[in-house]
Amino acid sequence: MTAPPVTAQAEAPSEAEKVLAFWLEEVEPKQWYIADDDLDATIRDRFGTMWDKAAEGALGHWLTEPNGALAYIIVTDQFARNIWRDDARAFQLDEQARSVAKLAIDNAWDREIVPPGRQFFYLPLMHSENLVDQDRAVRLFCERMPDAEDNLLHARAHREVIREFGRFPFRNDALGRQTTEAEKEWLEKGGYGAVVERLKSAS
Known part of the structure; x- marks a missing residue:
């Protein structure tokens, strides 16, 4: 019996999964906290539209489980600083990032993410x-x-x-x-x- 076909949509990772795969697997930890023009450009090209969506309030569906909340925080708190370095917009979504971080911590979602990824739940508070x-x-x-x-x-x-x-x-x-x-x-x-x-x- 032939297995039913799997659609391309079902196989494709979600936007939140793409964020986590890039930041936690593709980018090396030593790159997280240094100014790097090439990395900034890569994040701007690949994830700039996600920042736009977050600013428009269009990523609320990510906030129902730990991985989605973490991806949201990375976009609004980390990628924002790469995309808009030395620009006021780098801090525009800090309040949203803090709110989601506090929600995640209150739900103990941070404990479901192993270090070093766990730290990104706490950085919006450190940036406050x-x-x-x-x-x-x-x-x-x-x-x-x-x-x-x-x-x-x-x-x-x-x-x-x-x-x-x-x-x-x-x-x-x-x-x-x-x-x-x-x-x-x-x-x-x-x-x-x-x-x-x-x-x-x-x-």
């Missing part, structure tokens, strides 16, 4: 200019990814910046914000990198 979110990000890395020392270091560094300024001064230019004298001095003295090095030395 709200100290409560920052405290929660640090706590989540401590409790749910205890072996990810580098992630914890950067979560603590982000929290230190928000404690001091209530915002991230290195976003000011992109967002059209006036940089204060205190922020200017901080940036001139090494800014975020200096905070990371100080925390490393103190540990």
Whole structure:
């Protein structure tokens, strides 16, 4: 007996699956947090329309299970920063990313994703200019990814910046914000990198 044909549509991975396959399998972890013009261009070409759909509120159907929620967060929180580097639109969907991250964490969906992919549920909180979110990000890395020392270091560094300024001064230019004298001095003295090095030395 001949098996019924499988349609091409049924075989094709979903958009959410394409996001996860690219970011977690094709891209190397060392590329996640560095500025790379080639990677930015690749993400812009392959996933720019997905960011557009998220901005239009058209990806809500992804938010019913862990993998879909993770893919949504990667598009709105990670790909946004590649697609719109040094542009205010890099942060345009941060609120949506945080809301989905909090939903996923409350449902324990993050626990269903093995590290290192799990960290992307926590990064929208680490990117928040709200100290409560920052405290929660640090706590989540401590409790749910205890072996990810580098992630914890950067979560603590982000929290230190928000404690001091209530915002991230290195976003000011992109967002059209006036940089204060205190922020200017901080940036001139090494800014975020200096905070990371100080925390490393103190540990």
